[in-house]
Structures are given as C-alpha cells and as structure tokens.
Amino acid sequence: MNQSKHSGTREGRISEALKGVAVKKKRPKGGGRLVADGGGLYCRIARGGTRTWVLLYHLAGKRREMGLGSVERYTVTEARDMARTYRKLVDQQIDPITYRDSERAANLAKYRPRPTFAEVTRAYIAAHGTEWTEDHRKQWTSTLAKYCKPINAMDVNLIGKADLVPILEPLRVSIPTTARKLRGRIEAVLTWAGARDDRLQPNDADMWSQIDASLPKRSKRAAKVRNHPAVPFAQIADVMRQIRETPRATEPVKLLAQWIALTACRTKEARHATWSEIDLKARTWSIPDEKMKAGRAHRVALSDEALAVLKRAKQISGESPLLFPIGKRGKMIAADTVLAMHHRIGYDFTVHGYRSAFRDWAYERTEYPRELIEQCIAHSVGDATELAYKRGDALDRRRALMNDWGKYCQSDQIHDERPKVEQPKVEQSEEERLISAGMHPSAAKLLAKIKRRHAREERKAAKATKAAS
Numbered sequence: 001m002n003q004s005k006h007s008g009t010r011e012g013r014i015s016e017a018l019k020g021v022a023v024k025k026k027r028p029k030g031g032g033r034l035v036a037d038g039g040g041l042y043c044r045i046a047r048g049g050t051r052t053w054v055l056l057y058h059l060a061g062k063r064r065e066m067g068l069g070s071v072e073r074y075t076v077t078e079a080r081d082m083a084r085t086y087r088k089l090v091d092q093q094i095d096p097i098t099y100r101d102s103e104r105a106a107n108l109a110k111y112r113p114r115p116t117f118a119e120v121t122r123a124y125i126a127a128h129g130t131e132w133t134e135d136h137r138k139q140w141t142s143t144l145a146k147y148c149k150p151i152n153a154m155d156v157n158l159i160g161k162a163d164l165v166p167i168l169e170p171l172r173v174s175i176p177t178t179a180r181k182l183r184g185r186i187e188a189v190l191t192w193a194g195a196r197d198d199r200l201q202p203n204d205a206d207m208w209s210q211i212d213a214s215l216p217k218r219s220k221r222a223a224k225v226r227n228h229p230a231v232p233f234a235q236i237a238d239v240m241r242q243i244r245e246t247p248r249a250t251e252p253v254k255l256l257a258q259w260i261a262l263t264a265c266r267t268k269e270a271r272h273a274t275w276s277e278i279d280l281k282a283r284t285w286s287i288p289d290e291k292m293k294a295g296r297a298h299r300v301a302l303s304d305e306a307l308a309v310l311k312r313a314k315q316i317s318g319e320s321p322l323l324f325p326i327g328k329r330g331k332m333i334a335a336d337t338v339l340a341m342h343h344r345i346g347y348d349f350t351v352h353g354y355r356s357a358f359r360d361w362a363y364e365r366t367e368y369p370r371e372l373i374e375q376c377i378a379h380s381v382g383d384a385t386e387l388a389y390k391r392g393d394a395l396d397r398r399r400a401l402m403n404d405w406g407k408y409c410q411s412d413q414i415h416d417e418r419p420k421v422e423q424p425k426v427e428q429s430e431e432e433r434l435i436s437a438g439m440h441p442s443a444a445k446l447l448a449k450i451k452r453r454h455a456r457e458e459r460k461a462a463k464a465t466k467a468a469s
Helices: 002-006 010-018 020-025 076-091 096-111 117-131 134-147 161-174 176-195 204-214 233-245 251-263 267-271 304-317 337-344 353-365 370-376 384-389 395-410 430-436 441-468
Strands: 033-038 041-045 051-059 062-070 284-287 298-301
Touching: 033 076, 041 076, 051 076, 062 076, 062 096, 076 096, 117 134, 117 176, 134 176, 161 176, 161 204, 176 204, 233 251, 233 353, 233 395, 251 267, 251 304, 251 337, 251 353, 251 395, 298 395, 304 395, 353 370, 353 395, 370 395, 430 441
Parallel strands: none
Antiparallel strands: 033 041, 041 051, 051 062, 284 298
C-alpha cells in the first residue's frame, strides 16, 4: 500500500532507482535515460547498462552537464554531497567544471615527481651558461657539486633552511667569500626551480632572511679585501732580467711571463693566445670576447719589447697555433707553471700582480688619464649609458702608454736601491725539470716523489746484495 502510494513521487523514485542496489539492478529502457534525484542530480543509465552520477546546471544562460563518477564508486549519499558542494559554486557564478579541473591540475603539480637539486643545477647552468665565460661556468659547477653534496640528491621542493644552514655556516667562518657566492648560487637555482613549478615554496624570501640572520657575522678583518701580491713596479726591470737569465725554466715559460708583463694581460688570455690573433703589421693583439673575463673583445697595442718576445716565440713555436706552446706536442702551458717559476727564482708575487704593477706605475709615474690606463687592462670606466656611447677603444692613444711601459720594463737600470740578486747556478731538481717540461706542478711533485722512493728502494736493494756477498 505504502509502496504504491509513493511510487510516482520523488521519494518513490529514490527508493526504486537511487538507493544503492536498486540503481545497480535498474535496466535501461531504449537508448538510455536519466533518473532524477532532484536539485540537478541524476543517474545516467547508458545503452550498455553503465550507470554514472551527473549534475545538470545552468550558468551564463547555458546548460552544462558535469560527471560526478560511477555508481559503482560513489554511493547515493556521496553523490548528493558532491552535488550540494558544486551547486554552491554555481550560486556564486563559478563554473564547477572549471573549478574541479584547476583543483586537479594543482594537485598533479603538487604531488608529481620532482627533480633533485643536482638535476635542477645542471639544467640551470645549461640554460644560463652560454652567457658565461668558461671559468665562470666551471666555478658554478664545481662549487655546487663540492659543497652541496648533502642536498644534491634531495627533492628540490623539500629543501629548507634546516638543510642549508649546515652547508653555509662553516664556510661563513672559514672562507666567507666562497660562502657568499655559494649562497647566491643556491638561491638562484631554487628561484629558477620555483619559476618552473618544480619548487612550490611560497616563502623562500622569508627562509633566506632567517638563514642570513642565523649565520655568523663576518668580522671586519675577514671582510677586508686581500689583493694579489704584486711586484713593486720599481723592481720590474730587475724581475724581467732575472726571468730572461734564469736556467730554472724553459724558454716558452720565460717568454710567456715576459708577454704577460709587457701586455698587462691576464694569465689565461696569454696562455690561450694564438698566432691568428696577432697582426704584426698593425702591431696589435686582438683577444676575442670568449677569452676575456668580461666577455668583451679587447685589442692590445704591442710595444717593440712585446714584438721582440713574439719574434723569439715564433722561432721555437714550430707549427703550433699557440704563441707559447711547450713540449714536442706543442701543448698549452699549465696555469701554475709561471707562478712556480717565480717562486723558484725567489719571488712570492702572483702572475696577476703584473697588472697591478702596470697600473701603479701608470698612475704614479705618468700623466696619462685614468680612463686610458683602465682601458689598457680591459677595465670598463663609466656607467652603462656612458659606455653605450663609447664606440672606439682609443688604440692609438693607448699605444703610446704601452710603448712607455715596454721601455720601462726592459730598461737596464734598476729603479730602486735594491742591489741585483745574482741567480744561483744550481742544478734543477726532478720536480723543477718536470714542471719546466710543461707538467702540472702537483703532478710533477707526485711523480718526483715516486721516483725518489724508487731510487731509495734501489739503493737499499743494492746495499743488501753487497752485504750478502
């Protein structure tokens, strides 16, 4: 009686069609149909018998149908809850389909597999490294690989201040400059990861503020800039003479040292210099931008003294494209070879110190303008706007300055009261001989040590044989 009374009402349809088992047993009629629950919720019964929950609604004058899932997965109660939630969005003029899709996309982005810090670092360097010099790219790669070992294998999205402070804190005390550079590089990599949704941390700025506050402050003594030890310019002629006369270095190494001093260039630029960059007729050395620290091409005016070095270098360079090759294979001289030669003849200044000597001499002993002096050592003078209007490189004006410097370097007189130090005539050690032949100083030291050990073992064996006989 009660069933027949309610069979045509909404409650009757619910009891017959939308209550769990009843819905599953309901057979579709014809080509499929919708069974209404009310409030826009329906059970769609397809031709093949598949049953799904759908929500019908109108928004902006259009009727839309939103699938809520299968009857097998969601109960009537769960379907009604979902429909109620989405109807509230419609009341606020929010399309529930668009809202659900954006939620799904956000969840996928949040929980998808993330790259590690090492993988993001490689991608960052690959993207930005084309604008860097080779040395800068190597520094980025080596510092992040060396100091970031604790986080290199970590999910980049999970890295926090508790992971970064133990890396930066000891460096801040021992090598603060490296700590400063490393902190900036880590921040750049994490920011880049955030821009690609690989890192979903909205408060990275706060994190870095807290990290900076927790790190020990640099003392004024630690923050003091330490310049490269430089040869006093008054002694440059004496140094050049001793380099020419020393027996403790090969000819290419001595010529390279003189070339660096006479051109006031960087060691790398001189070591990588090729004959194709030299114009003997124009008396210039054109260094391409990829070899320059600042990434800008630079022309060096060559003095008579620099040309004399080139003439001697041409006699011994053979077919090598390098100005100063070493060994039978014409290999490039190692980075520390010239520095090691200076130490062997009794000087503790760096090779880079020649640039400082040139600069000090030009400021203190000449009347050339500051801009011209800085141009000679490839330094930029002025702001970006001023530099944009400077199209020339003042080569002819710089030539006079470089000629004066060449004469000063090669003059016979000593420019201070220090007496000449006669170079001791000592035989080269095995280590020195290997370095002079172009081997890297650390490798030469190791090989010489091995040879000395073998020699000791041979002497012991010979002594034991003699005693046994």
